[in-house]
Amino acid sequence: MGVDSGGSFTKIVYFRPKSAPDLPDYVFKDQELPKQLPGLKPDPSIDIINKGTLKFIRIPRHKSDEFIHFVGETKLHSQFNIECLNITGGGAFRLAPNLQKKLNITVEPLGETDMLVAGLSYLLEYDCSNEVYTVDPVTKEKTFGVFKNVNEIYPFILVNVGSGVSILKISGKDEFERVSGSTVGGGTFWALCRLLTGATSYDQVQKLSESGDSKNVDLHVGDIYGFDSSAPGYHKLGLSPDIIASSFGKIAVQEELPDLRPGDVVRSLMFMMANNISQIAYLIAQLQKVDRIIFAGGFLADNVYLLSRISYALHYWTDAKMKPYFLRHDGYLGALGAMLHKSNNNNKPTNKE
């Protein structure tokens, strides 16, 4: 079992062997966990051929204490024959003593980036073709199978968008360096969404983004130069009228503060995030002389609209020369890396290759 205590979610990856005896009735089975704890989300599992299944679950950060209490009370963890719980993520070193006491097991806090890369390396080696996908900037369609073999993907830039953004250069299996980062990350997006739209859940934000129009909030090149791109001035400018000139710029230039539609605000924030992260990632990829960028992290999870905007932005910045890549098990890299760590871990699956 591996745990990743992140800024927004605690992610858990565990291996359920095929031959495992059914848990007795009085213990909550893993398939039933979601019903017990609202907010706990089950995510896609991986079948490890002939061995069992990797399960991926996550719990909102503010429910983490409740979940630890639940596990302690139900002795759920004892079903996994765990001697040592591997925990990573920002909260790992802070939480370890408390966990150790409450669950009465050894807890090993592990470095976040090491585990992130270990988990990613495992997934890429295990089944690259079904792990990595692209998203069409217009149709939002996902395409898998872009890499048939793991060797086709190294070296690459990993942009991990959590509360903040970490940017790593990954040159090969478990071979990496942190090259940059940004403070404009998922935490910024979520905080500004809450403050500006009153949204109380991330699902609500996703729903809002479906109907918004950022044109009511963002200042476009056409708002400044006029929308007739054949007009004088445009030729020298070299920018199209429908390009955003200033995020939230339309709010800035109005004498009276207008009423804001929450969907418009969410879209504007999404565009701002997607443009900014893509630009920084692309500049770093150029400096590192790397052609491929994988975007990952809890902020991106399940938000296909956001992914399409990153595709759109990278298409723009790179003159269509680069596509961003995304991961099916995005958000669980650290937890998986923690699970796989060291030999004293039980139930470690072996690589199919």
Place this chain on the structure above:
Amino acid sequence: MGVDSGGSFTKIVYFRPKSAPDLPDYVFKDQELPKQLPGLKPDPSIDIINKGTLKFIRIPRHKSDEFIHFVGETKLHSQFNIECLNITGGGAFRLAPNLQKKLNITVEPLGETDMLVAGLSYLLEYDCSNEVYTVDPVTKEKTFGVFKNVNEIYPFILVNVGSGVSILKISGKDEFERVSGSTVGGGTFWALCRLLTGATSYDQVQKLSESGDSKNVDLHVGDIYGFDSSAPGYHKLGLSPDIIASSFGKIAVQEELPDLRPGDVVRSLMFMMANNISQIAYLIAQLQKVDRIIFAGGFLADNVYLLSRISYALHYWTDAKMKPYFLRHDGYLGALGAMLHKSNNNNKPTNKE
């Protein structure tokens, strides 16, 4: 006379010859203009030795129509013996016909970037040593005289922060290319300040920034890993506890939305802007193999706290290898370039060199 119709201000640069006859009493003299129009700001002038004085004034964008009416009514412009008014900036092509009709003179709209660079080239050639300065990241002290000769400064990256951000590479006098830009600019900052703090003027925002503390809003590395940098985990991380991990991240992780202090929000936004613009500028400078970056644009005007944060950020990103440079006549580059344009302009000062 040159005019730059920008997103927030209309900037005017004009040349007052030393030998000019005093204007008759019934005409408002330039020194008295500020009293006539609240919001019109006089800025530092340049004495062109033995020839006269360059004057720099600006008017809030929403007062521009009032000012045009005022000039038309008072026939102020006829005192300057102007046959053709050169106007640049985003609004130039849109405003030209209206101006031409109301003031009954030929109005020539000019490309924004050309004029920006022409104005900058003039200022650098005229008196590089008194034009370019640095700001200490801690004491906020300005230092002039960093470049004695204009040739020491080329090539450089110009980061022009208006409503949005334009990034140019300037290789020599009037020799430039637009290399990038960002939608996260002054418009974004001002809009978010208005929406989150209720501030109604930029002066108010500057005042708020003096007392705020971004620690109440931003998530720092120490908030995640603990503030004891000798604790396990820090060694591998390579980041200091007092580095911002996520702008506004502290708002994101709290279950209940806290009450926000406006000063804290303004500081957090300033840090976010300064970090982000500096990072993008530095990455581009590296890609362009250029050692010097000048930051300019209306967004920076007079805000020494913001300038010190850009100094701090560039110090951080470049490991103290680079300092940002700022301009005394920041914000007037385009208007000055427009004034200097073409030979049919009256009262064009000649270069002292």
